[in-house]
Amino acid sequence: MPITDEVKLDDGSKLGSLTKKIRGHQGMIIGSVIVFAVIAIALLAPLLAPHDPYEQDLMKRLLPPFWDSRGSWEHIFGTDHLGRDYLSRLIYGARISLLIGIGAALISGLIGTIMGVMAGYFGGRVDMVVTFLITVRLSMPVVLVALAVVAIVGGSLQVVITVLGLLLWDRFAVVMRSSTLQIRSMDYVAAAQAVGCSVSRVLMTEVMPNVVNNLIVITTIEIAHAIILEAALSFLGLGVQPPLPSWGLMVSEGKDMMLFEPWLITIPGVALFLLVLAINLMGDGVRDITAPENRN
């Protein structure tokens, strides 16, 4: 038996090198910190919110935030036009934004991944059908369709999540199709077929683990996308309905008082901006550190 050719097994454990890579990726760290902070805030909202977000006090309408000379520490971010504590609404609003973002991305991710993986793996007719559906979907303006549907069905949290979920699968399908196409041509897929793996086994153990990093990136993009779309729909009055404290709805409700009480818009606006930015930073980071080429 011939001697094994030279060895270059690295001693660093897989986990160790992963931590090192994450540490080298500052955008990912910043993004993750913000995202996990928002998740924590959303989960702990009842503990963190200083007031009931729905409690109105017309005597205390439109109080400015603490940095204003007229502001008070009791209502750190002031109050809205119905006298509700703005910080508490912001905290509860994180729940709505995350729920919508994650819910819509789950639905669209499921639809898009199944379609894209099928198209990429089976090709031929399946691919033709999926490609056609993607084209149809791309020819529909998302905001207009969502507006129309919500206008007809009526806006509610569930409706917004479902409608966005049913509209935002195109990027999942396109990316999953092309990454599956690429993985499918790899010899390890042929080898798995040759050892007798069923189609579902090939898809689950050979294809999916190698496209999942792209899937994560698209998921973060679509979560951010859905959050922004919800804000836009709510701003137009067709998203989640009052009195739910959605960030988009807060901007919308504040827009009439924009001139004299600008914080009504800037506070939820900045929150939205930071969350979307953080999710995207995190997605970029995940893509960079999970590429198998860099695994050493």
Place this chain on the structure above:
Amino acid sequence: MSAVMINAKNVTRNFSISRGMFRGKQILRAVSGVDLTVKKGEVLALVGESGCGKTTLAKIILGLLPQTTGSVDLCGQSIMDLPRLELARTIQPIFQDPYSSLNPRKTIGSIIGLPMRVQGVENSATIRRKVQKTMDLVGLAARHYNAYPNQLSGGQRQRVAIARALVNRPQIVVCDEPTSALDVSVQSQILNLLSDLRKELNLTYIIISHNLAVVEHIATRVAVMYLGRLVEEAKTSILFNNPHHPYTRALLESVLTPEPDLGIPNTQLGASYPNPIDPPSGCAFHPRCAQVMPHCAMTPPLSNNVNGRFVECHIYNDDSAENAD
């Protein structure tokens, strides 16, 4: 007389090539009417330039690609009738590029153990024991069990691919250019390993190569392929001592050039390799043939049994024999 392991009859495979939206489809005949028989214990080398259809033929024999026409029998049973798992126990591939043939997300142990799990072995201790035995058999150190493919060198990766192919002890192994992606220094190690394993495990091989020198020592029989057809087939010694087909001769001369490993053998073959979408008329080799005759461009040659070999060339067709000399 040993048992026939592979019996391919008149195997043809067409690909339809789309040439853009408005230009319609074209047929590319990658494999064209190939007859092939491999007996138990034989090592059949399939040689020919890149693009002549070797991989396509191998994939058909492995059941990974359906043939357009023709039939393939393994151990007397048509591959169409063989259940998936039985087919996998009978025949296994070793691919050319060990960087593409190992899933980068799996450990070596799980890659080599996959064929056992697919066959229904559930006891992880059994799997581990057998995987480690097979790793030892192919010369892989046991400490690589939990390594990932990118921690191994090309030669080690190819050993992993060999171990995966052999862990369930198949009868036939199809090696598609098993060394051409490896460093020259490692190539002979892998070839020796394959050769040792064949004796040890009583395997039957098809070894694909575009380099005749690679196969001279390991093959018992050689089939030369050109543009989807087998043009000459003989026992290794017969073929190397006295090649008949002008293409085989040209290939053998190319082996003697200083750098035989630089891909396509390139010698006095003159005109370049033809476009398989639009093959030459008559004998497909005639535009490059040193001994071309007028009717070579008109009629395709028939296969003849000449001096202990099959050769498909007008020079050896009975009716044209007089014209040739």
